[in-house]
Amino acid sequence: MKKSTMKAVVCPRYGAPEVLLIKEVDKPIPRSDEVCIKVHATAVTASDIYIRGSQLPIRTLIPMRIFIGVTKPRKSIIGLVLSGEIVAIGKEINRFQPGDQVYGITGFGLGAYAEFKCMKETDSTFGCLSLKPANITHEESTYIAYGGLLALQSIEKSNIEKGQKVLIYGASGTSGTIAVQLAKHLGAEVTGVCSTTNLELVKSLGADKVIDYTDKNSANLVERYDLVLDAVGKAKSSTLKNMCKNALSPLGKYISIDDDRLENSSKRLVKLKELTESGYIKPILDKIYPLENIIEAHEYVGKGHKKGGVAITILHT
Numbered sequence: 001m002k003k004s005t006m007k008a009v010v011c012p013r014y015g016a017p018e019v020l021l022i023k024e025v026d027k028p029i030p031r032s033d034e035v036c037i038k039v040h041a042t043a044v045t046a047s048d049i050y051i052r053g054s055q056l057p058i059r060t061l062i063p064m065r066i067f068i069g070v071t072k073p074r075k076s077i078i079g080l081v082l083s084g085e086i087v088a089i090g091k092e093i094n095r096f097q098p099g100d101q102v103y104g105i106t107g108f109g110l111g112a113y114a115e116f117k118c119m120k121e122t123d124s125t126f127g128c129l130s131l132k133p134a135n136i137t138h139e140e141s142t143y144i145a146y147g148g149l150l151a152l153q154s155i156e157k158s159n160i161e162k163g164q165k166v167l168i169y170g171a172s173g174t175s176g177t178i179a180v181q182l183a184k185h186l187g188a189e190v191t192g193v194c195s196t197t198n199l200e201l202v203k204s205l206g207a208d209k210v211i212d213y214t215d216k217n218s219a220n221l222v223e224r225y226d227l228v229l230d231a232v233g234k235a236k237s238s239t240l241k242n243m244c245k246n247a248l249s250p251l252g253k254y255i256s257i258d259d260d261r262l263e264n265s266s267k268r269l270v271k272l273k274e275l276t277e278s279g280y281i282k283p284i285l286d287k288i289y290p291l292e293n294i295i296e297a298h299e300y301v302g303k304g305h306k307k308g309g310v311a312i313t314i315l316h317t
């Protein structure tokens with residue numbers, strides 16, 4: 001009998017965006033503890049760029065290569081984020097049924113750049129899954145899954161209280177735009193730091209104040225903060241970032257989005273679904289590309305200046 005096939009993006013070696021190839025590969029069959037998801041949308045995230053390009057500081061690169069492959073990705077189909085519909089389930093599956101609209105991340109299993117992806121329903125290093133927010137598209141859900149998980153784990157760790165002063169450094173990126181919205185929802189007074197072109201976007205998310213990190217005169221806008229959350233990570237910096245780090249109140253905290261590994265938490269996905277459906281988090285998508293333009297999408301995100309998320313639509317023939 002002829003095997004069923006599907007369209008997928010494979011990454012046969014580490015390198016520039018051009019290493020990515022669209023190929024016809026075997027369609028996966030779910031094991032007894034797996035669901036099979038018909039993927040309607042995936043994303044190009046900071047993580048996908050690191051996985052494909054491996055342009056990371058050596059202290060991060062070595063552990064990452066141990067998990068995802070030393071000389072080339074062990075899982076040739078890459079892609080970390082997905083949103084789609086469950087089309088088949090293994091006999092041990094309890095949480096989901098065919099027809100459920102789900103979103104999540106695939107952890108070390110990768111494989112989201114494909115028409116179909118099989119994964120466990122339980123949280124593990126191979127990802128996490130929940131029903132998607134019902135009021136937004138699959139593309140928008142990929143932004144909530146990745147940016148939301150990154151922002152929420154840092155915000156939860158910070159124990160922000162109502163009325164506290166919070167500064168989000170990198171307020172216009174995927175995790176930054178959600179961190180601003182989460183901090184506002186918790187009643188904080190939020191200052192967002194971004195470049196000139198993104199000031200209006202960050203204000204529209206509810207930030208009380210904005211600071212332009214490219215403006216030499218912005219240093220005098222820096223106040224004392226109960227929390228400084230670095231949402232762009234340790235590799236990106238500026239003179240202003242160093243000032244923000246030193247602008248903490250006596251009991252204030254500085255948290256970098258890079259402090260902990262991204263946790264695969266379906267509990268947090270459910271919380272993000274509820275916050276999105278209640279209107280507390282609105283999705284921000286910079287661009288949406290078809291799967292066929294994956295190289296162009298990687299080139300764009302690799303420049304490091306996306307606003308909110310970048311999604312990929314997967315059309316099924």
Ligand SMILES: NC(=O)c1ccc[n+]([C@@H]2O[C@H](COP(=O)([O-])OP(=O)(O)OC[C@H]3O[C@@H](n4cnc5c(N)ncnc54)[C@H](OP(=O)(O)O)[C@@H]3O)[C@@H](O)[C@H]2O)c1
Pocket residue numbers: 045046047147150169170171172173174175176194195196198213231232233234235236237238257258259260261262304305306307308
């Ligand atoms: N802990 C983990 O396991 C884990 C997992 C994944 C990612 N991460 C970290 O999370 C970071 C953020 O990911 P993300 O997808 O949310 O970010 P992102 O969307 O890639 O961030 C893009 C934003 O960064 C801003 N930016 C670029 N250079 C900047 C600079 N020098 N100073 C201030 N802002 C700057 C850009 O704003 P402008 O255009 O206005 O400059 C842009 O809006 C990653 O870079 C990585 O370090 C951590």
